[in-house]
Amino acid sequence: MSQVESNKLSGAAAPDSNSVGPVLSVSGVTIAVRTEDGVREVVSDLSFELGRGETLCIAGESGSGKSMTSLAIMGLLPEPAAFIKSGSIRLGDQDLASLSESRMRRIRGNRVAMIFQEPMTSLNPVLSIGRQLIEAIETHTSLSRSAARAKAIEALKAVRIPDAEGRLKQYPHELSGGMRQRVMIAMALALKPDVLIADEPTTALDVTVQGEVLELLRDLQRENGTSVILITHDMGVVAEMADRVIIMRHGRMVEEGRAADIFARPQADYTRELLAAVPRIGGGREAVSAPPLTPPDKGEGDSSRDANAPVASVRDLHVRFDLHGGFFGRVDRRVHAVEGVNFAIASNETLSLVGESGCGKSTTAKAIAGLVPYTGNISIGGRDLVGLGRDDRKAVRRDVQMIFQDPFASLDPRMRVGDLVAEPLVIHGIGNRQERQDRVAALFERVGLSADQMERYPHEFSGGQRQRICIARALALRPKLIIADESVSALDVSVQARVLGLLKDLQREFGVAYLFISHDMAVVENISDRVAVMYLGQIVEMGTRDQIFSNPRHPYTRRLIEAVPIPDPARRRERFARLEAEIPSPVRRLGDEPTKLRLQDMGGGHLVAA
Amino acid sequence: MIAYLGRRLIQSALILLGISLITFALLYLLPADPVRQIAGRSATPATVESIRRQLGLDQPFLVQYGRYLWNLLQGDLGRSYIQRSEVAQLITARLPATLLLMVGAIVCELLIGLTMGVIAAVRRGTATDQSLMVASFIGVSAPQFVVGLLLLYVFAVKLSWFPIGGYGTFSHLVLPSLTVAVMSAGWYARMMRSSMIDVLRQDYIRTARAKGLARITVLVRHALPNAILPIIAMIGIDIGILMGGIVVVESVFGWPGIGQLVWQAIQRVDIPIIMGVTLVSAFAIVLGNFLADIIAPFIDPRIKLR
Numbered sequence: 074m075s076q077v078e079s080n081k082l083s084g085a086a087a088p089d090s091n092s093v094g095p096v097l098s099v100s101g102v103t104i105a106v107r108t109e110d111g112v113r114e115v116v117s118d119l120s121f122e123l124g125r126g127e128t129l130c131i132a133g134e135s136g137s138g139k140s141m142t143s144l145a146i147m148g149l150l151p152e153p154a155a156f157i158k159s160g161s162i163r164l165g166d167q168d169l170a171s172l173s174e175s176r177m178r179r180i181r182g183n184r185v186a187m188i189f190q191e192p193m194t195s196l197n198p199v200l201s202i203g204r205q206l207i208e209a210i211e212t213h214t215s216l217s218r219s220a221a222r223a224k225a226i227e228a229l230k231a232v233r234i235p236d237a238e239g240r241l242k243q244y245p246h247e248l249s250g251g252m253r254q255r256v257m258i259a260m261a262l263a264l265k266p267d268v269l270i271a272d273e274p275t276t277a278l279d280v281t282v283q284g285e286v287l288e289l290l291r292d293l294q295r296e297n298g299t300s301v302i303l304i305t306h307d308m309g310v311v312a313e314m315a316d317r318v319i320i321m322r323h324g325r326m327v328e329e330g331r332a333a334d335i336f337a338r339p340q341a342d343y344t345r346e347l348l349a350a351v352p353r354i355g356g357g358r359e360a361v362s363a364p365p366l367t368p369p370d371k372g373e374g375d376s377s378r379d380a381n382a383p384v385a386s387v388r389d390l391h392v393r394f395d396l397h398g399g400f401f402g403r404v405d406r407r408v409h410a411v412e413g414v415n416f417a418i419a420s421n422e423t424l425s426l427v428g429e430s431g432c433g434k435s436t437t438a439k440a441i442a443g444l445v446p447y448t449g450n451i452s453i454g455g456r457d458l459v460g461l462g463r464d465d466r467k468a469v470r471r472d473v474q475m476i477f478q479d480p481f482a483s484l485d486p487r488m489r490v491g492d493l494v495a496e497p498l499v500i501h502g503i504g505n506r507q508e509r510q511d512r513v514a515a516l517f518e519r520v521g522l523s524a525d526q527m528e529r530y531p532h533e534f535s536g537g538q539r540q541r542i543c544i545a546r547a548l549a550l551r552p553k554l555i556i557a558d559e560s561v562s563a564l565d566v567s568v569q570a571r572v573l574g575l576l577k578d579l580q581r582e583f584g585v586a587y588l589f590i591s592h593d594m595a596v597v598e599n600i601s602d603r604v605a606v607m608y609l610g611q612i613v614e615m616g617t618r619d620q621i622f623s624n625p626r627h628p629y630t631r632r633l634i635e636a637v638p639i640p641d642p643a644r645r646r647e648r649f650a651r652l653e654a655e656i657p658s659p660v661r662r663l664g665d666e667p668t669k670l671r672l673q674d675m676g677g678g679h680l681v682a683a
Numbered sequence: 684m685i686a687y688l689g690r691r692l693i694q695s696a697l698i699l700l701g702i703s704l705i706t707f708a709l710l711y712l713l714p715a716d717p718v719r720q721i722a723g724r725s726a727t728p729a730t731v732e733s734i735r736r737q738l739g740l741d742q743p744f745l746v747q748y749g750r751y752l753w754n755l756l757q758g759d760l761g762r763s764y765i766q767r768s769e770v771a772q773l774i775t776a777r778l779p780a781t782l783l784l785m786v787g788a789i790v791c792e793l794l795i796g797l798t799m800g801v802i803a804a805v806r807r808g809t810a811t812d813q814s815l816m817v818a819s820f821i822g823v824s825a826p827q828f829v830v831g832l833l834l835l836y837v838f839a840v841k842l843s844w845f846p847i848g849g850y851g852t853f854s855h856l857v858l859p860s861l862t863v864a865v866m867s868a869g870w871y872a873r874m875m876r877s878s879m880i881d882v883l884r885q886d887y888i889r890t891a892r893a894k895g896l897a898r899i900t901v902l903v904r905h906a907l908p909n910a911i912l913p914i915i916a917m918i919g920i921d922i923g924i925l926m927g928g929i930v931v932v933e934s935v936f937g938w939p940g941i942g943q944l945v946w947q948a949i950q951r952v953d954i955p956i957i958m959g960v961t962l963v964s965a966f967a968i969v970l971g972n973f974l975a976d977i978i979a980p981f982i983d984p985r986i987k988l989r
Contacts, residue, residue, distance in 0.1 A: 149892055174898075182895035189893075194886040199908045199983050208904075209894040244984040260894065 095122035096267050096300045097146070097185075102160030102170065104141050104150065104324075114158070115141050116324045123268065126298045128291075130311045130332070133321035134347075134565035135536070139304045142321075143270045145170070146302070147187050148177040164267070183213040186261035190273035192253035196245040202256055203241025209260050228263035229256070232289060250430075251282035258289065265297055272304045279429035279592065280636040287313060287638070288648065306565065308351045309595075309638030312336060313645055320344050332642045350570040351640045352595035354622065382455060383417035384553045384586040385441060385473070390414040390449035392436050396660065409659045410436040411447070412610035413669050420553060421580060423587040425597040427633065428607035431659060434590045437607070438556045441588065442475050454553055471501055474547035478559035480539035484531040491517075491527025494546045501550060516545040520575060537568035541575065548579065556588045561596060573600055594637045598622050606630045610659055611670050616679035626681040687988040691976070695969045702965045703755070703958070707748050710954050717952040721764050738764070751958070760962075761955035763948075770959040774941055778963070780850055781940030784933070785925055785967075787860030788867075789918065796868035797914070800875020804910075805902065807880060815872065822869030827928050831862040831935040848937035859936045863928045867921055871914065879910040912983055919975030923968045 104116040116138035123129050131139045144150050146162055148169060162169040164184060169177065189195045197205060206225040210216060216224065222241070229237035232255040245253055254274060261269055271290065275283035291314065294301055303314055311318055315332040320343065328341040339345045392411040395404040411433040418424045426434040440447040443458070443466070451458050453469045461469065474497070477483040484493055494513045498504060504512065514524035520541040531539060540560065547555050557576070561569045577600065580587065591597050597604060598618060605615040606629065614627040625631045661667065670682040718735045719726075726734075735741050739750065754761060760770040796819075803815040838858060839847045845858050882888065883906055891905040892898075926942075933942035941960050948956035980986040 147893055149889060178895045178897060180895070181893055187893045189886060189890065191886050195890045197887040197891065197905050197909070198985055199912075200905070201984075208896070212895050246985045257890070260890075 096125050096164070097123040097302075098163045099142075099146070100161055100163070102142070102145065102162060103158040104138065104145050104155060105158040106155045107153070112158075114324060115155070116145070118160070119321075119324075119326055120160075121319055121326070121329065123300045123302060125267075125300055126294065128294065128301045128303060128314055128316045129319065130303045130305060130315035130317070131319045131321060132305055132308065132311050132347075133327075134306060134567065136323070137321040138324035139321050140272055141324075143187065143272050143302065143304055146268075146270060147181060147185060148172065148174070149181075149187075179213070182209055182261075182266075183264050184266050185268045185270065186264070186266040187270040187272065188254070188257045188261050188274050190276050192250050192257055192277060195257055196253055198245055200244075201241065202243050202245065202248070206241070206256070206260050206263065210263055213264055224263060225259075228259040231262065231293065232256070232259045234259070249282075250278055251286065254278060254282075254286055255289065258286070258293070262293055262297065262299065266299065268300050268302065269294075270302045270304070273306070274303070275310065276305070276307065280594065281429065281632055283310075284636040284638070290314070307638070308348060308566070308640040312640045312642045313638040315642070320347065336640070336642050346567060348640070350567040352566075352570070352573075352593070352599045353640060354595050354598055354634065354637055382419070383452075384420045384422075385451070385453050385588070386417035387437070387441065388415050388450040390437065390440060390447055390451065392433070392440050392445055392447045404663060406660055406662055409610050409661055409667055411440065412667055413449075414607075414610075414612055416605055416612070416615065418554060418586045418588060420586050421584045422602045423580065423589055423600055425589040425591060425601040425604045426607055427591060427594065427597050427604060429592060429633075432607040433610040433659070434607050435558055438475070438558050438588060438590050441554075442473055442556055443470055467501070471550045472553040473556065474550060474552040474554075475556045475558060476540070476543045476547050476560040478562055480536050480543055480563065481531075483543055484539055486531050488530075489528055490531060490534070490542050493531070494527075494542060494549055497546060497549045503550070512549070513545075516548055519548070519579070520545045521571075535568075537564055537572060540564060540568075540572055544572075544575065544579070548583070548585075551583065552585060554586045554588060556590070558590045559592070560589075562591065562593060569596070576600065594634055606633065609657065609667070611667075611682070612672065612680075613670060613682040614680065615672070616675075616681075617677070620677065620679040624679070626675060626679070684988055691973060695973065698969055699962065699965055703752065703962060704748065706958060706961045707751060708744070710957060711744050711747070713952065715952045717764055717954055720952050755962075760959040763956050764953045765948075765951050766953070766956075770955045773944060773956065774959055774963055777939060777941045777944050780938060781929060781933070781942060783856065784859055784863065784929060784938060784940060785922070787856050788863035788925055788928075789921075791860045791864035792868040792871055792921075793918075795864060796871025797875050797911070799868070799872035801879055801902070801907070801910075803872065803876040804879030804883065807876075812876075816876070819869040819872035822865045822872075824869075825865065827862060827866065827931045828935055830865050831858075831932055834858050834862055835935070850937075850939050859932050859938055862932045862935070863925060866928065867924060870921075871917070874914060874917065875910065878913055879906060882906045882910040885909070908982055912979065915975050915979055915982065919968075919972035922971035923964070926964045926967070 099122070100120045102116060102119045103114055105112045105114050119138075119142060121129065131142065133139045141150070141155065144155075145157055146169060150156060157170045160170060164180065167176075167180070169180065169185075172180070196202070203222070203225060206228065207218070207221045210221040210224050210228075211218075214221070225241065226237045229240055234240055234252065234255055240248075240256075245256075248256065258274075274290070275286050278286060287310065290301065290303075293299065301314075303310070305311060312332065318328075318330060318332050318335045319326055320328045320335070320341065322343050328335065328339065328344045330340075335344065336348065339348055390411055391413060394408040394410060396406040396408065397404055414433075414437055416424060426437060428434050436445060439445045441451055441453075453472050456465075456469050458466060458469060484490070488496075491510075491513050494516055495509045498509045498512065503509070513527060517524050517527060522538065522541055522545070526534075531542070534542065543560075561572050564572060573596065576587065579585065587600070589597065589600055601618045603615070603617050604621040605612045606621065606627065607613070608629050614621065614625065614630045621630060622634065625634055672680040673683050675681050718731050718738070718740060722731050722734055732741075739747060742750075751761065758771070760774070762768065763770055763773060766773065799815050799819060803812045806812045835847060835858065838844045845854050846852075849855050888901060888905055891901045896905075929940065930942040930946055932938065933940045934946055937943075941963065945957060945960040947953075948960070976988070980988060
């Protein structure tokens with residue numbers, strides 16, 4: 074007890090204490106993990122209190138211990154590897170840190186509930202929604218099956234799921250990501266818990282869906298007076314939701330305070346760095362470092378290249394995937410992934426493709442890189458790929474390289490990173506062993522790694538370093554176009570900012586063009602010269618960065634921009650942009666072709682779908 | 684669903700046709716001469732030739748195969764060279780015994796294998812896990828006649844819990860089923876273990892625990908149906924492996940099934956019986972796979988039969 078008293082929070086960052094006192098108080102909690110090199114602390118001496126009806130955001134980058142903290146409160150640490158070494162977690166008069174599994178079970182899902190990051194995998198695929206919901210209710214109450222069912226329907230209605238009763242019979246795979254996350258929220262809130270822990274609840278969702286889910290959480294919290302611990306890496310979400318904020322780094326609390334204070338007057342250096350690194354909409358391209366760069370200057374350094382000739386141009390690109398059905402397995406439906414896309418990229422230019430999941434942006438990229446069959450015309454460096462022989466095609470492909478989203482999955486774990494970067498050179502038979510070695514060493518230096526790291530293996534590098542290796546690999550062939558498919562999405566904001574800076578520097582140096590694919594509007598605004606917005610396989614709006622962000626004309630573009638949470642609590646919105654309906658499916662019956670959108674020039678090359 | 688069934692039926696027929704052709708060709712190419720076996724050592728070349736003509740074995744391969752296939756389509760598996768009776772009758776008389784043994788073996792291997800696998804997965808990394816995996820390894824690698832003789836020696840000869848051999852009651856069934864099951868049980872234990880470990884790592888298991896469900900509920904209701912999915916497809920394939928074991932085990936235990944029938948037929952190059960038993964087993968395997976595919980959507984709603 075005395076330890077609890079002595080660890081009471083003190084000083085400037087005192088919580089806005091409700092008269093009833095905190096619902097949950099964490100004091101002096103240290104969480105340790107047993108590794109091969111002995112016991113390592115992942116959370117050290119963490120203390121905080123959570124008031125009734127309060128939203129506390131725990132923010133930090135990967136490895137900061139924020140998820141471990143939430144699992145510790147739930148008693149769900151991956152035992153026996155991870156354990157609470159010291160400290161207490163008090164909920165009312167019980168210490169959750171020392172509760173037996175059977176007593177903890179009665180608290181879990183009942184008084185403390187949790188929702189997770191991945192709605193796609195957090196529901197059991199073989200059990201119906203109804204069964205999973207009712208089960209949660211029956212575990213903690215003595216309600217009859219029909220009463221539990223009625224309560225489940227009520228819970229689904231509360232999260233604004235249309236046709237709640239019919240949904241009970243459905244299985245998770247029949248629902249979209251946003252719908253699944255609502256089911257998760259319904260499940261967590263069905264029993265009106267005192268504390269709800271939401272671990273990155275919207276990270277895996279599209280921005281427009283993210284807005285809805287955040288708004289839903291806020292409304293439900295207001296109605297039920299639930300206290301919420303929201304764990305996130307996204308400072309926009311923090312600004313939108315938090316009453317109080319805890320910033321964590323390397324398992325320690327760096328700063329704690331009211332949301333408005335943290336954003337307006339950050340005290341710790343790390344908080345300031347974190348906030349500075351957050352890409353903001355409205356900041357423009359120069360928001361993150363980098364000297365100004367005006368279009369007329371472009372093309373310097375390489376006089377032989379005509380700056381106006383497009384590096385890549387795409388005309389009337391279609392990608393459709395056949396689905397088989399019927400007695401003889403004939404094609405009866407098609408996925409219309411890309412439907413008549415046109416654009417061109419000049420050297421030294423960055424064109425961004427934005428849109429939500431399933432809009433065809435990645436498929437477009439894959440078609441250009443030659444990874445999926447397509448119809449239409451793609452020309453690289455003025456040479457049309459159609460009609461080229463295998464060898465010519467391979468030569469042209471040298472000019473197009475890709476950087477993927479997941480730096481962990483896109484490097485072969487059994488190859489040395491130096492060999493990984495040299496591999497494109499080997500494939501295209503460039504240079505001898507020594508020349509390749511030198512070239513790779515130079516590339517390593519150029520992307521901010523050192524040449525003596527070439528002998529190491531991918532697992533010895535952090536996420537950001539791996540993405541640098543991927544960039545080096547893409548640069549090895551001196552391509553004219555680099556396709557970056559969500560290449561910074563998996564990175565922490567501070568790392569993200571540095572990688573974006575590197576990409577810009579490399580563009581200035583080599584004059585390479587980027588096709589930048591992202592769902593993150595703030596990042597897109599930061600890096601792009603021009604932006605194309607895709608919806609259901611077609612471009613609905615295309616123009617310069619300023620045209621798109623300062624003067625969005627198409628309603629879908631506006632909704633995308635409005636849905637992004639702004640990292641400033643002073644500009645918190647009461648209501649988010651709502652989607653009228655879920656985005657329709659790109660799967661269509663044979664012969665049922667989608668209507669082609671006509672793009673109109675609104676002046677200055679600003680194309681908008683009529 | 685109807686379209687799926689129709690397509691699968693056609694596929695199955697084609698598979699069986701292919702198997703009949705390959706088996707027939709292999710038996711045709713066999714250096715052993717069935718006619719010599721029938722005629723006996725002392726027969727004159729003239730007698731041998733006349734028997735050969737009588738059986739139609741002097742005809743070219745395609746004619747022989749065509750004739751066999753034509754009869755087969757009419758439900759005629761031919762006559763045994765040695766036993767002087769219809770192959771269909773010989774097989775039907777012995778099939779129930781083999782089917783019984785097969786069902787017994789499948790029940791045993793699933794019971795033993797899946798239980799071992801689940802326990803090993805839950806107790807992963809402990810001494811229990813390691814000893815179960817060693818046991819499963821021994822099960823996989825031990826030859827079946829050795830397992831059979833060992834079980835006979837311990838449980839029939841020494842302990843007298845079960846009869847030494849024969850057919851008729853439930854207690855006759857236990858040792859042969861166990862013997863056939865041991866090898867596959869070892870495989871199932873290993874597969875179930877890795878499948879279960881995989882499932883226990885999934886996010887939805889964490890969700891189930893976060894609801895406050897008891898460990899056993901999480902295991903049985905949430906983990907098991909997911910972990911068993913890849914195993915179901917295996918059971919269909921496994922019937923083929925079982926058939927191989929049954930041939931051996933039936934002769935160790937004197938079990939009057941088609942395994943013994945074919946064993947004797949192979950020794951005497953009785954081609955119609957070998958063909959008949961092969962086709963019946965192939966049919967059983969095709970049927971087993973078919974059933975496994977039909978069952979899968981009932982456990983996993985994501986699987987749609989198209």
